[in-house]
Amino acid sequence: MTVSSNFPLTLERLNAATRAGFTTLLDGTYEHSPWIAEAAWDARPFASLATLKHALVRATRAGGREAQLGLIRAHPELAGKAMVAKTLTAESTNEQGKAGLTACTPEEFARINELNAAYNRKFGFPFILAVRGPRGVGLSKQQIIAAFERRASHHPDFEFDEALRNIHRIAEIRLDDKFGVEPTQGNLVWDWAESLARFSEPEYAARGELTVTYLTDAHRATAAQLADWMRGECGFDDVTIDAVGNVVGVYGGSDASAKRLITGSHYDTVRNGGKYDGRLGILVPMACVRELKRRGERLPFGIEVIGFAEEEGQRYEAVFLGSGALTGHFDERWLDQADANGVRMRDAMVAAGLRAEDIPSLKREISRYLGFIEVHIEQGPVLNELDLPLGVVTSINGSVRHVGEVVGLASHAGTTPMDRRRDAATAVAELALLVEKRAQSQPHLVGTVGMLEVPNGSINVVPGRCKFSLDVRAPTDAVRDACSSDVLAQLKALCERRGVSYRLQETMRASAAPSAPAWQQRWERAVESLGLPVHRMPSGAGHDAMKMHALLPQAMLFVRGENAGISHNPLESSTAHDIDLAVRAFQTLLEQLASEIR
Structure with missing residues (x-):
C-alpha cells in the first residue's frame, strides 16, 4: 500500500x-x-487522534521491556554519526534540523558527542529527547545540552521510562505532521504563558528566573497584561482589577440576568517557579471565551474568569488572598503584616492603587453563581507515568501542619556510650520513618517531615536539640486526622522511650474539599468526549478551588506536566498538545452545561 503525500492522513x-x-x-x-x-x-476504530495516540502508547507498554529497549535503541544519537552520514530517517532529519543540530559549531558538536558517549556507557541506550519541544518548534541547543546533563544523573529505571515518554512525544508530533493538524488553541495558551513569564522581579530576572509575588511591579505588570488580553484579544464584556488585585473578566450570557460560572486560578508564583502553576487555569478559559467571541456565541449563563492575585503566600504570611476575598475570608489583620523589606501589605496596596476598605464588598453572592471549576497543571508524576494528558480531581486533600522541637542532651560524640545517649536528631529521624510507614498504609494519604534542623550542630557532638516539621494530607479529614493522631501518639511514645522531650505547635489546618459530584461528572464526560480514558485522582496540593469550596460546588481538571510532573521549579512544563486537550475539554463542559440549562 502506498501512502499518498498529496493529502493528509485521516482517521x-x-x-x-x-x-x-x-x-x-x-x-x-x-x-x-x-x-x-x-x-x-x-x-480500532479510533474516535479521535487522541484515542489513536493512547492506543499506540498502550501497545508499546504491552510489548514488554525487551521490545521497548529495542525501540529506544532504534533511535539515532543526537548530532551523532547517522546525522553526519546523512542516514537519518526523514522524520529524524526534520526534528534534528528544527533544533539546529544540523548546524552545530565544532565546540557544540564535540560537547554533544561527549555527552552521547557518557550517557550510553551509563544506560546502555542512546539519549532520547523530543527535540521539537513542548511547542513543536524546536528546542535550542543550550536547552538540549542542559537536558542531557540533567538526565545523566537519573536512576536507570527512571531514565528508561523517561526515554519512552520522549518517544511518545516524538510520535505525537509526527502524527500531527501525517494528519496535517496542529494544536492551535494549545499553541495560543502556551504562547500566552511564555509571554507572561517575561515579567519577573529584578533580582530573579537577572538570573533568568521567574518570581512574581504579591503586588510587586512584576505582579502588577502580569495583571495588566492579563487584563489587556481579556479586553482586546478575547473580547470580554467587562474587565476589572479589583480591590485585592484579582483580574476579573466577565463574558455575559444570552440573558444579562443569567447566573454565572466562575473559573480561574492564581497568577502569582513561588520564587524561581514555573510558568504554568495557576496561570494555566486563567489562560485556558480565556481561550474558550476568545473562541465564543469569535463565533459570536452567547451561552445561557455568564462566564467569570478570575486571575487570583495571590495563592502562594510568598511575600506575606497569608495565603489565598485573592480567592479568600471572594469567599469573605480575607483577614483584615493581614493588612498590617510586613514583608522582608518592612513594607506593610496595607502600604503595598496603596502603592498599587488598591483600596483595602473595599475588600469586604468582593464577597460573591451564592445565588448569582452556578459553581466554580479550575484547570491546573498536575504538579506531580502520576499522569506523566500513566501517559495520560488529563486527570479528573476527586478531592483536594485536607492538610494539617505542625512545627516542633525534640530536646535531648548535647554530649561528646566520642565519650558518650550509645546506650546512654539522649539524641534529639535520631528521635526525629525515627519519627520521619514512622510517618513514612503510617502514610504508606492507605491510598492517597501522604505524610512528610520536610524540615530537620540541628541548631549549632557539630560533627563531634550528639545533638541535644532538633527542630522539625510535620505535614499530613489526605482526601478526607477523617483519614488525615487518624494519621495525625497516630503519629503524635508515636512521637510521645518514642520520646519517652529515648529519654527526650518535645514541643509541638499546630500551624495550619485546612479541610478537604471533595469535588461536587455533578461537576466532577461534567469533567469526566468532557474527557471521555475526547476519546480518552478517565483517570480520577485526588489533589495533594492546595488550590483556589479549595477556598471557593466554602462558597460554591467545585471541581478541577488536571493537565499533565513534563519532566516527571515537577512543579514549583523552572522545569515545570506542559505541551501545547496537552493544553489543547484541556481547552477542548473546557469547551465541551461549557456546551454540556448550556444543554442542561436550555
Whole structure:
C-alpha cells in the first residue's frame, strides 16, 4: 500500500485499513518499530487522534521491556554519526534540523558527542529527547545540552521510562505532521504563558528566573497584561482589577440576568517557579471565551474568569488572598503584616492603587453563581507515568501542619556510650520513618517531615536539640486526622522511650474539599468526549478551588506536566498538545452545561 503525500492522513482511512495497510500508513511514527502500529490496529476504530495516540502508547507498554529497549535503541544519537552520514530517517532529519543540530559549531558538536558517549556507557541506550519541544518548534541547543546533563544523573529505571515518554512525544508530533493538524488553541495558551513569564522581579530576572509575588511591579505588570488580553484579544464584556488585585473578566450570557460560572486560578508564583502553576487555569478559559467571541456565541449563563492575585503566600504570611476575598475570608489583620523589606501589605496596596476598605464588598453572592471549576497543571508524576494528558480531581486533600522541637542532651560524640545517649536528631529521624510507614498504609494519604534542623550542630557532638516539621494530607479529614493522631501518639511514645522531650505547635489546618459530584461528572464526560480514558485522582496540593469550596460546588481538571510532573521549579512544563486537550475539554463542559440549562 502506498501512502499518498498529496493529502493528509485521516482517521477514516486508518479505521478502514487492513493491519498491513494501517502499519504502512503509520510508518515512521515510531522509529524502525512497525510492531507498535501492528499491535495498536486491534484497538480500532479510533474516535479521535487522541484515542489513536493512547492506543499506540498502550501497545508499546504491552510489548514488554525487551521490545521497548529495542525501540529506544532504534533511535539515532543526537548530532551523532547517522546525522553526519546523512542516514537519518526523514522524520529524524526534520526534528534534528528544527533544533539546529544540523548546524552545530565544532565546540557544540564535540560537547554533544561527549555527552552521547557518557550517557550510553551509563544506560546502555542512546539519549532520547523530543527535540521539537513542548511547542513543536524546536528546542535550542543550550536547552538540549542542559537536558542531557540533567538526565545523566537519573536512576536507570527512571531514565528508561523517561526515554519512552520522549518517544511518545516524538510520535505525537509526527502524527500531527501525517494528519496535517496542529494544536492551535494549545499553541495560543502556551504562547500566552511564555509571554507572561517575561515579567519577573529584578533580582530573579537577572538570573533568568521567574518570581512574581504579591503586588510587586512584576505582579502588577502580569495583571495588566492579563487584563489587556481579556479586553482586546478575547473580547470580554467587562474587565476589572479589583480591590485585592484579582483580574476579573466577565463574558455575559444570552440573558444579562443569567447566573454565572466562575473559573480561574492564581497568577502569582513561588520564587524561581514555573510558568504554568495557576496561570494555566486563567489562560485556558480565556481561550474558550476568545473562541465564543469569535463565533459570536452567547451561552445561557455568564462566564467569570478570575486571575487570583495571590495563592502562594510568598511575600506575606497569608495565603489565598485573592480567592479568600471572594469567599469573605480575607483577614483584615493581614493588612498590617510586613514583608522582608518592612513594607506593610496595607502600604503595598496603596502603592498599587488598591483600596483595602473595599475588600469586604468582593464577597460573591451564592445565588448569582452556578459553581466554580479550575484547570491546573498536575504538579506531580502520576499522569506523566500513566501517559495520560488529563486527570479528573476527586478531592483536594485536607492538610494539617505542625512545627516542633525534640530536646535531648548535647554530649561528646566520642565519650558518650550509645546506650546512654539522649539524641534529639535520631528521635526525629525515627519519627520521619514512622510517618513514612503510617502514610504508606492507605491510598492517597501522604505524610512528610520536610524540615530537620540541628541548631549549632557539630560533627563531634550528639545533638541535644532538633527542630522539625510535620505535614499530613489526605482526601478526607477523617483519614488525615487518624494519621495525625497516630503519629503524635508515636512521637510521645518514642520520646519517652529515648529519654527526650518535645514541643509541638499546630500551624495550619485546612479541610478537604471533595469535588461536587455533578461537576466532577461534567469533567469526566468532557474527557471521555475526547476519546480518552478517565483517570480520577485526588489533589495533594492546595488550590483556589479549595477556598471557593466554602462558597460554591467545585471541581478541577488536571493537565499533565513534563519532566516527571515537577512543579514549583523552572522545569515545570506542559505541551501545547496537552493544553489543547484541556481547552477542548473546557469547551465541551461549557456546551454540556448550556444543554442542561436550555
